[in-house]
Amino acid sequence: MTPDLDPMILAIFLPLFGAIAAFMLPRAAALIGLVTLAMTTGAVFWLAQRVLASGAVIVPLGGWGAPLGIDLRADGLSVAMLLLTSAVGFLVSVAALDSLKGADQARQRQYFWPLWLLLLTGMNGVYLSTDIFNLYVMIEVIALAAVGLTVLSGTKAALRAGLEYMYASILGALLFLMGVGFVYMQAGRLDFAGLIAAEPSAAMSAALALMIVGLLLKTALFPLHFWLPAAHANATAPASALLSGLVVKAALYIFLRLTTYMPLPDEILITLIGALGAGAVLWGGLQALRAERLKLLVAWSTVVQIGLIFIAFARAGQVGLAESWKAAALLILAHGVAKAAMFLAAGRIKDEIGHDRIRDLDRAPVRPTLAQFTFALAAISLIGLPPSLGFIGKWSLMEGAMAAGYWHWVAITMIGTFMSVAYFSRVLSAFLRFDRVRAPVGEHQGWALADAAPLTLALTAIGLGLMAAPILRFIEIGYPFGAAL
Amino acid sequence: MMDAPLLPLFILMTSLLAAPILFALPERSARLRTGINLSMAALKVALVGWLSLKVSQGVIYDLRFEMLPGLEFKLQADPLAILFIALSAVLWLITTVYSVGYLEHGPHRARFFGFFSLCVAATVGIAMSGNLFTFLLFYELLTLATYPLVIHRGDVFFFIDWGIYVIYTLAGGLVLLLGTLGLWVLAGTTDFVPGGVLADVVAETPLAAKLLFVVLIGALGVKAALFPFHAWLPIAMVAPAPVSALLHAVAVVKAGAFGIMRVVYEVFGIETAQALGVTVPLAVLAGITIIYGSLRAITQDDIKKRLAYSTVSQVSYITLGVALASPIAAIGALAHLIHQGLMKITMFMAAGNLAEGLGVKRVSQMDGVGRAMPGTMLAFSLAALGMIGLPPLAGFVSKWYLAQGGLEAGQDWVIALLLGSSLLNAIYFLPMLHRAWFCDAAAQRDGAPGRPRIGWMLAAPPITTAVLVLVAGGFANAPFSPLEWTRFIVAIEYQE
Numbered sequence: 002m003t004p005d006l007d008p009m010i011l012a013i014f015l016p017l018f019g020a021i022a023a024f025m026l027p028r029a030a031a032l033i034g035l036v037t038l039a040m041t042t043g044a045v046f047w048l049a050q051r052v053l054a055s056g057a058v059i060v061p062l063g064g065w066g067a068p069l070g071i072d073l074r075a076d077g078l079s080v081a082m083l084l085l086t087s088a089v090g091f092l093v094s095v096a097a098l099d100s101l102k103g104a105d106q107a108r109q110r111q112y113f114w115p116l117w118l119l120l121l122t123g124m125n126g127v128y129l130s131t132d133i134f135n136l137y138v139m140i141e142v143i144a145l146a147a148v149g150l151t152v153l154s155g156t157k158a159a160l161r162a163g164l165e166y167m168y169a170s171i172l173g174a175l176l177f178l179m180g181v182g183f184v185y186m187q188a189g190r191l192d193f194a195g196l197i198a199a200e201p202s203a204a205m206s207a208a209l210a211l212m213i214v215g216l217l218l219k220t221a222l223f224p225l226h227f228w229l230p231a232a233h234a235n236a237t238a239p240a241s242a243l244l245s246g247l248v249v250k251a252a253l254y255i256f257l258r259l260t261t262y263m264p265l266p267d268e269i270l271i272t273l274i275g276a277l278g279a280g281a282v283l284w285g286g287l288q289a290l291r292a293e294r295l296k297l298l299v300a301w302s303t304v305v306q307i308g309l310i311f312i313a314f315a316r317a318g319q320v321g322l323a324e325s326w327k328a329a330a331l332l333i334l335a336h337g338v339a340k341a342a343m344f345l346a347a348g349r350i351k352d353e354i355g356h357d358r359i360r361d362l363d364r365a366p367v368r369p370t371l372a373q374f375t376f377a378l379a380a381i382s383l384i385g386l387p388p389s390l391g392f393i394g395k396w397s398l399m400e401g402a403m404a405a406g407y408w409h410w411v412a413i414t415m416i417g418t419f420m421s422v423a424y425f426s427r428v429l430s431a432f433l434r435f436d437r438v439r440a441p442v443g444e445h446q447g448w449a450l451a452d453a454a455p456l457t458l459a460l461t462a463i464g465l466g467l468m469a470a471p472i473l474r475f476i477e478i479g480y481p482f483g484a485a486l
Numbered sequence: 487m488m489d490a491p492l493l494p495l496f497i498l499m500t501s502l503l504a505a506p507i508l509f510a511l512p513e514r515s516a517r518l519r520t521g522i523n524l525s526m527a528a529l530k531v532a533l534v535g536w537l538s539l540k541v542s543q544g545v546i547y548d549l550r551f552e553m554l555p556g557l558e559f560k561l562q563a564d565p566l567a568i569l570f571i572a573l574s575a576v577l578w579l580i581t582t583v584y585s586v587g588y589l590e591h592g593p594h595r596a597r598f599f600g601f602f603s604l605c606v607a608a609t610v611g612i613a614m615s616g617n618l619f620t621f622l623l624f625y626e627l628l629t630l631a632t633y634p635l636v637i638h639r640g641d642v643f644f645f646i647d648w649g650i651y652v653i654y655t656l657a658g659g660l661v662l663l664l665g666t667l668g669l670w671v672l673a674g675t676t677d678f679v680p681g682g683v684l685a686d687v688v689a690e691t692p693l694a695a696k697l698l699f700v701v702l703i704g705a706l707g708v709k710a711a712l713f714p715f716h717a718w719l720p721i722a723m724v725a726p727a728p729v730s731a732l733l734h735a736v737a738v739v740k741a742g743a744f745g746i747m748r749v750v751y752e753v754f755g756i757e758t759a760q761a762l763g764v765t766v767p768l769a770v771l772a773g774i775t776i777i778y779g780s781l782r783a784i785t786q787d788d789i790k791k792r793l794a795y796s797t798v799s800q801v802s803y804i805t806l807g808v809a810l811a812s813p814i815a816a817i818g819a820l821a822h823l824i825h826q827g828l829m830k831i832t833m834f835m836a837a838g839n840l841a842e843g844l845g846v847k848r849v850s851q852m853d854g855v856g857r858a859m860p861g862t863m864l865a866f867s868l869a870a871l872g873m874i875g876l877p878p879l880a881g882f883v884s885k886w887y888l889a890q891g892g893l894e895a896g897q898d899w900v901i902a903l904l905l906g907s908s909l910l911n912a913i914y915f916l917p918m919l920h921r922a923w924f925c926d927a928a929a930q931r932d933g934a935p936g937r938p939r940i941g942w943m944l945a946a947p948p949i950t951t952a953v954l955v956l957v958a959g960g961f962a963n964a965p966f967s968p969l970e971w972t973r974f975i976v977a978i979e980y981q982e
Contacts, residue, residue, distance in 0.1 A: 419656075
């Protein structure tokens with residue numbers, strides 16, 4: 002193996018160099034951004050091919066292996082997350098070209114690309130890391146870039162939301178770092194293999210608890226979601242798409258890895274996490290029903306979906322944990338694609354109509370048909386209607402819960418689905434309604450290139466459902482969920 | 487003739503691929519849109535004809551695609567599927583002609599025809615589903631594709647009831663998801679197999695099997711407008727006439743009835759279901775729905791609402807025939823799937839013509855419309871008499887077999903039920919015919935225009951379907967008539 006030109010190294014360092022270049026050359030930032038994204042996506046595909054051919058791949062950075070040096074490791078799950086990140090990221094970038102083209106958006110253009118590429122560096126780093134200190138560094142990088150993207154629009158609301166987001170992020174990272182310290186004092190090593198080998202003790206449990214709370218704060222699981230709706234609703238559309246579709250997944254992914262290597266000591270804790278997920282589904286659903294703005298509704302739906310993913314984690318208790326994570330992984334992928342599509346579509350609708358007040362959407366004489374269609378397709382996946390990937394994820398969730406006899410998780414999922422129908426149809430019925438329009442209607446405004454990226458994403462979210470079986474097989478390469486029992 | 491194993495897929499694609507093209511066409515290219523619509527519909531009729539010929543020769547079509555480990559997307563073309571596809575293909579063609587005429591200058595036609603095609607694709611998918619999982623996929627697609635069609639006009643009043651409509655239909659879909667999952671967990675398969683897949687489960691845990699039956703039938707009962715889940719259907723009558731026609735004749739209520747058939751015959755198996763003791767309650771529920779729907783129909787003044795309640799009643803004949811668990815009743819049920827479709831589509835298209843040509847929307851305005859629109863009203867009258875069950879019209883044939891089946895199954899109350907229902911049918915249909923043909927128009931519409939102007943595209947379809955009603959009843963014993971095909975199916979389902 003040649004460590005000097007490895008797809009894993011490329012996947013982390015290409016965006017980093019891209020970020021620096023885009024910062025130095027603001028005029029060419031968009032071009033640099035797109036080229037970097039394309040190259041990173043290429044590297045990830047290269048990596049995917051390698052993993053597909055020969056299973057999990059490990060690269061020791063600088064030739065030093067763990068526990069002394071830093072290992073990068075790619076298995077099916079991490080490559081799936083990388084693919085999600087770079088493919089969705091590429092399409093969001095294409096959409097960003099259009100939505101940031103305004104004359105008054107020069108400053109946004111200047112900072113969007115470096116921040117986004119930095120974010121990509123952090124996320125790719127998370128998905129390839131094999132030790133928890135490295136993970137800590139990467140989540141700090143992500144936090145830095147993500148807060149920057151949140152406040153990019155420069156409005157007062159965005160600044161306030163960004164500040165809140167930053168506090169939450171710092172607190173979460175701090176808790177995580179404390180946990181890392183505990184682990185180091187106890188076990189003397191920080192790599193995943195060391196975590197597995199470590200003797201279970203009270204201090205290790207405390208460390209796990211600290212790290213998990215930090216991660217839950219970052220991934221915005223109820224009741225630690227307080228920062229998310231405002232942050233995601235007030236950012237510019239491409240930034241929201243990245244934050245909601247991709248960024249929260251990084252912390253979720255770390256949670257997955259941690260609980261695989263340091264299993265939760267008690268079934269009650271699993272149930273507790275599922276219960277928090279249930280709280281997210283119910284509370285987020287209620288808030289989405291009450292939301293007055295389109296983007297706020299979409300942001301609350303993210304809270305719901307995060308909750309759902311944690312219910313998937315808890316759906317069959319300790320016995321079926323490995324299977325549960327597969328269901329959760331499907332939901333993570335489904336939400337990533339569909340939510341990015343939905344935020345971009347919501348942004349397009351807001352741009353075309355001029356506002357995003359839900360109650361007045363049906364008064365608008367202008368109807369961005371294609372963006373509305375995209376929104377509807379994304380909603381189908383998020384509600385979990387067939388044949389979308391969201392449906393397959395929900396199916397796996399409920400199937401496992403039913404087989405284990407955990408009917409409460411089935412019930413909560415059904416209630417959540419019902420609520421999502423209710424809040425999305427607030428928007429969708431407004432799209433179809435014309436009786437409150439006072440001006441002559443100009444429907445079917447033809448094609449806009451700006452709709453292509455979100456539409457592609459939404460169609461992907463629907464179409465991936467048909468490929469669920471190969472996706473599952475791919476994710477399992479290298480046994481990310483532990484060896485099959 | 488060459489053999490094409492992908493034929494079922496092609497049939498599905500004729501309408502599924504038409505949808506995105508129709509969405510993309512600009513509003514003004516009406517001629518191109520009509521061309522695509524009609525040629526796809528005609529192509530589908532031809533392909534279905536070919537398919538039914540092949541299936542009658544014993545060719546087996548079975549397409550599979552793995553969606554999740556062990557869980558397959560599966561299309562099959564068994565005789566039961568053919569029955570339903572043939573109905574939908576023929577009626578799609580006729581309704582397409584009608585809708586082109588009906589919406590000639592209406593708004594949002596691209597959207598309308600796109601969703602219309604999706605709706606038909608979903609129906610065809612439902613017909614050809616080889617397992618309950620695939621059935622579920624298309625069932626949900628059908629639910630989604632019908633919303634935009636139903637509220638096509640965007641009437642203000644409708645949005646008051648919109649919530650009820652959405653809740654009923656989507657809740658039905660979600661409960662079906664629950665039932666499908668339950669079947670998958672209990673039986674380890676969701677395949678449709680003549681004779682059923684649940685015999686072992688019923689023997690081991692009859693309670694779970696009973697619960698599953700209730701969940702599945704409850705979910706499908708929403709679409710089949712089974713009492714007490716019927717409330718959405720009269721609300722949906724605000725839809726444009728061609729949509730109502732398709733909704734009541736093929737797409738939605740029939741999807742529910744067809745699903746009930748699949749569940750009773752091929753998930754539980756008729757013998758297993760009988761042993762479980764769930765068929766008699768289902769038959770009684772169907773009986774209640776038949777009477778209830780008719781009673782409500784009598785008091786409706788709005789023509790389409792009266793027809794809607796009549797559908798509630800008539801579709802339950804199908805469920806009744808399935809639940810009676812006798813082969814002869816099954817023949818009646820299957821034949822009624824076709825016959826009711828032909829009759830009801832005729833009536834809804836005729837009602838649409840009355841509204842378009844004369845502005846008549848209420849029964850009380852129907853005085854003398856027979857003289858104003860003789861062709862349309864003749865078709866309407868034929869269908870109405872068929873519904874009442876007058877020989878030799880199609881409705882008589884189904885009722886005859888249902889009654890015989892009731893006797894065979896030892897459920898004598900069915901005879902009384904059918905007679906009572908026919909009486910009620912007569913009570914709500916005959917006054918309409920009386921007004922149309924024997925009352926004077928002058929008292930009602932002062933200053934009405936002379937002859938109403940409706941194009942041939944509106945006038946011809948109901949007449950065509952009315953002729954089919956006559957033919958299906960009069961030549962019930964001819965080869966390839968619905969009745970003959972039905973006997974073929976029943977022989978398979980009862981494994982004779």
